[in-house]
Amino acid sequence: MSAFTSTITDQDARRAFSTLLNEERLRIFGYIRTLVPHNSDAEDVYQHVCLTLWNKFSEFDQERDFFSWACGIAFFTVCNFRRSVQRDRHFFSQELIESMSVERMQHLNNHNIRLEYLRDCFDKLKSTDQELLISATYEKQSIKDFAEKAGKTVQTLYNRLSTLRRELAECVMRKLKSEEPS
């Protein structure tokens, strides 16, 4: 049979996989990013985890929670990555990874509502603070550029970032307690 007339290859499975990943993408990355201190390393691990999830998707019991299944695979991927990472990079100890792993999964249970509250809180910040926070999510260079433009030192901006994050976390916490999104 030199050529066969495949119409749709693995379409159902791919569709199911895409749907689940669309729903859980942020939570899976949030889990990985917690255990992997560098964002670029976390992205590598995330991509590796997605590859493993896809390769093992035929074994996935759809009665189970996809996020929990993904976290199980992500945990082992992080552990393997930790063993292979160069020594000049920061990486958490195995003991801390194990401690944070379980707690982080629980913490991510209400991720969606907390994300909604976070956006509410973020919208209430001054535009310069918003820009600083967004710059910090990119590269180191962004903060340096931001500092030059603002005429401030990088250290001052990092201190400000710390304050802003703390305020945002407190804002979200208040909203969670009141359970009333504004």
Added chain:
Amino acid sequence: MSAHDPSANVSRLLSRLSDGELSQSEFEEVEQYLLENPEARQTYFDYVDINTGINNHTVERLKELDGVFTSNIPQSKIASLKPVAGKTQKKSSLLSYIAVAATSVMLLLCSEFFMGERFFPSKTHPEKVATPTNDLPETYVATLVRSTECKWGNYNPPQFSGQRLLSKHLFLKEGIAEFRFDSGIGLVLEGPTELKIASANSAKLLSGSVVLHGYESAPEFELVTSQAKFFDVGTEYGIKVEENLGTELHVFEGSVRIQPIEDSSNVDPNIQIVNEGVAQYIDNKTNKVIALEPDKFQRKVPKKAKDPKASREELIAYDGFHPFRKTDLKSQSKWQHGGTGWVGPWRNWRLGLQNRKNGKTQILKLSPATSHPEKTLLPKLLSSDQTGCIEFNQSSQSWRTLKKPLRLDTDAVYYLSIFLEKASPSSASTTQNQYGNISFRTLDNPNDKKINAGKIQFSIGSDNYPSLHTPIETVTKAPPISYDKPYLFIAKIVASKNSPDQVFLRVFSHSEQIPQEEPLVWTCISAPYDDSTVYEHVRFQVGKYCAFFFDELRIGTTWESVSRFQNSKDKP
């Protein structure tokens, strides 16, 4: 983000940790603090979420990273993909690794090829044995419909009804055999007859007797003898060729167009039409009208009354999903234990049989499907004593093990029939995860990376289109099914020891009559493929946001065994 109260210094360190801006000593300090302080860990989690949550590009970035696996690219091609472009311009070490690995594998395979004269390592499954003939068809073109008292004189003779035609060269010494081409043309051979199949639409009759049954939507079938070519025009006709003699043509219905073979006969060089009720004799010297003799031909394979015991043996497994009646046996009082031809009850998951205690298999969890003892999906015309069906919903599935597995490593044909009905979705909020399917499964090769590995599956997708899945492809066909209407799925699996296997699926709507004989038209047909798997299990599976009803599951070796619903005595 729960606001905890670490010291300002720790908060600053955690903030800088989330920025990746710590010195080695600072990192060690914060790591120790995280290890000892649960509240600090919660704050760190909050900060990570703030970073990912406020960045509108996070989702897009992640989609770039995982798009390799969610876009429509075969898994086998993933290794050859280029790294995705990222904002950081960072080369993904994973993809670099994949590229290096792929190159290494290619080098290894090339060296294997040059040094060992073989490219791929041996497969897990036994290889199909090459047949000592080059007579195998490039692709299947016809099926043996039925036969009686046949003796064949060629390699790869057809052995049982439903089998695909394995040889281009047929020599029927004795008996009567009826083939149906995939185009719809039927051909009845009466031994001794020798016939060579040239294509799906042409054959050469070397000697003997055949009757051709035309099919209105099929292309013209060309039957060639040494004297002429015969083309059917919506026809039933018989042709008889005797060695060193001419050709007799008897037209029973419709017309036949005759085209002479140059310099080989006395046929009028112009195209000649022979109409219904006329017979013609053609040889090198003669071209004359003769008396029509329909009785000279076997126009159908005579049907024999089937031994009831043989009929029962054709049914491998059955489950009508009736509540089990033996209520005195507590362990067998549920519907999961009903039916025949099974090992153990319907279980919740494939591993349900794995717990062994004192040498006995213990079922961990029975199927979660809901039993509806009074509901049936069977149409009115069928038996009324077959009430009882099951309902699956919310990502549920059930497995059951067959007493007689489906063996694709041998010559055999299997049929499956199942009534199913998809319930209207309760909410229009999502169109995903609304699939339902039944599949034959094996657990022998769990490490196979193919998504369809180890299964042959028949399904209704979230988009309501029926489809069949083999380990190499998925075939989906329109039209979609309707909600809240029962459908009958009948599948056919043609297994072959030395030749490719093939799978067929026919979907019957609630208003269709189920034919007594295997139909010509199938809803989905797989490409022929090599499969030597032994499928031991049957699995039902339903997606997260839908409900399906299933009823009257039959697995057998003949069309009749899975399509006769009237007589419950036929159950094994």
